[in-house]
Amino acid sequence: MRKHVMITGCTRGLGLAMARVFEAKGWRVSGCGTTADAVERLSEELGKDAGHFIRRCDVTSPEDVSAMADEILAAAGPPDLLLNNAAVINRNAPLWEVTPEDFSRVVDVNLKGIHLVLRAFLPAMIARGSGVVVNFSSGWGRSTSPEVAPYCCTKWGVEGLTQALSQELPAGMAAVALNPGIIDTEMLR
Template sequence: MNQIDLSGRVIVVTGGARGIGYAVAQRALESSARVALWDVDAARLAQSAGELAALGQVSTHVVELTDEASVNAATQATLDAHGHIDGLVNNAGITGGNGPLWELPPDTWRRVIDVNLIGPYLTCRAIVPHMIARGYGRIVNVASVAAKEGNPNASHYSASKAGLIGLTKSLGKELATKNILVNAVTPAAAKTEIFDTMTQQHIDYMLQRIPMARFLQPSEAAAMILWLCSEDCAFSTASVFDLSGGRATY
């Protein structure tokens, strides 16, 4: 495994209790970072932190990412625990189930947009001023290949992740002269617990679209995400990095 130098860095990982977020936290700790796990699931958060504690310093914060006060409180708690924040990985996301647009309830559609797009806006809004004050930061937004292509029966999810790419490009340009780099990754499906919210038909559709004929491993996503969180990433910002096994070629 290649070494990524995150010595002295503090990385916030949203949705860090499971899936790709957990893999990011694990690789960050193995790379000598300290990690703040943000998640809405308090029980799973405690379990994951217990598993990760042997690798390094981990703090846990129960956060409702769609609530500004909750995000602000978690930001302050993270600063109190670690002193500063160097990296933010906006990983938390939901699928909202599957169905044609006209059959998806408006409340479901809005909830997906709130978690997948408003959440990253609120976390960036809370954390970026602290990064500006320190003159350093790395932000990675976990979008999706669905943002590029639009998955049928997932209009809410596809739209939310396309919006996250737009946010990435705008914020990256706004911060380009401040040594704060903002990038996105666009994974194809990774076989995590999020599959429990999808139909088998949708899972099969996603797999048949991947030329490598397999799903993404969370550890593979973590490797790219944490390189983007490192100082080695120095001249890439407002950009999108693919993790789709050949599905998307742009």
């Protein structure tokens, strides 16, 4: 039986690279991105009729995440591997210059988005009795850097959330936080 991976933020950067590699290895790829054009391009690239499900979804919207998960679970079942990769970073600025809106956006995507995706997919994974969750952290989730305090605090949060989740999951399941290292993507430019 074909393995199934679900990747948030799969239409650019690291997420796009992972989607391509998993597809090349024969996995069924489900995923989401926020830009309709990028979602369409990746859907075409992977093959719309090949059992892949790439959807436009705002991970900060409970309604979007729930609708996406319902569609994917109905068509492909629960993922064997859930990769919470979607993330944003604030523009470089001292913390006192970061607007409340910018701070909230980073928290909403990087931390609350993970929570919404977990709520949507974990019950089906738990019912099946297997699966691995990888929540993408950062070196800045284990250290800090000036002018990116909102990003650092969310990645520290990802570390704590993931450690607690790993203690809550039943036998046969796992959750890990992954620091992928420094990768040259749009987010860092």
